[in-house]
Amino acid sequence: MAARKKTAEAKADEIRYRRDRVMWSTLLFALGVFALMLTFIKGESAWLSIHNILLGLFGISVFAVPAVLIYISVMIAMDKSEVYVNSKIFQCLMMLLILSGFVQIVFSCELSGEDIFTEIIPTLFAEGKKLRGGGAVSIVVAGPLLALFKRTGATIVIILLIFVFAMILANKTVIDLFKAVRNAVNKASAERAERYVETEDFVPPPGAREKKKKVPNQDVP
Secondary structure: OHHHHHHHHHHHHHHHHHHHHHHHHHHHHHHHHHHHHHHHOOOOHHHHHHHHHHHHHHHHHHHHHHHHHHHHHHHHHOOOOHHHHHHHHHHHHHHHHHHHHHHHHHHHOOOOOOOHHHHHHHHHHHHHHOOOOOOHHHHHHHHHHHHHHHHHHHHHHHHHHHHHHHHHHOOOOHHHHHHHHHHHHHHHHHHHHHHHHHHHOOOOOOOOOOOOOOOOOOOOO
16 A cells, blocks of 8 residues: 555656646746847837846846747756756856856946946946846846956956856867867868869860960061
8 A cells, every 4th residue: 555655646746747847848938938029029018118127137148038048948848857957047047147247348348336236237237228238137247357357357257157158058078079179170171172082083174175276486487
């Protein structure tokens, strides 16, 4: 009886887990499409308010928000483990913050004001609505980096952070990157060699290589 009860509970948990997975996958996918529409369509009334809030928060990096939501929904739909999905969600959120900081550092590099809550963040939000800079959330990454390293050093650090998190999200190592570069170089070399062989084997049409007959110089006696 105890074994049957445990089996029934395990099946019930599995059914509940699958139902929740389908629900969250569908919800996040719909939210991603909704965010995509909000990003590109200005709209009116409440739609316009949400549009402005989204742009104010993320600035130019707002275009990455729908991609992140859809990516997470796909991960959940692929029946990944809960720990795996949670780690990917954390990584995606971190990537959004880093992208916002990158945009602010590289394209704007202005954190005008002294008080962070009454001057800096409102300014970033206002500029983000105009698609200038990385929006209000860029303060999380861009603020400390600019304070510590100024623009040049902050740019180098933020590019390295993007590289690291991109590799983590793709589940790739540095060895995989080197292999991909090597394969690309080998493929390009093979295609170039193939084109060279085809050029060498080219047979011109009849008469194409006939030399012109020399006409004797009549002025010479």
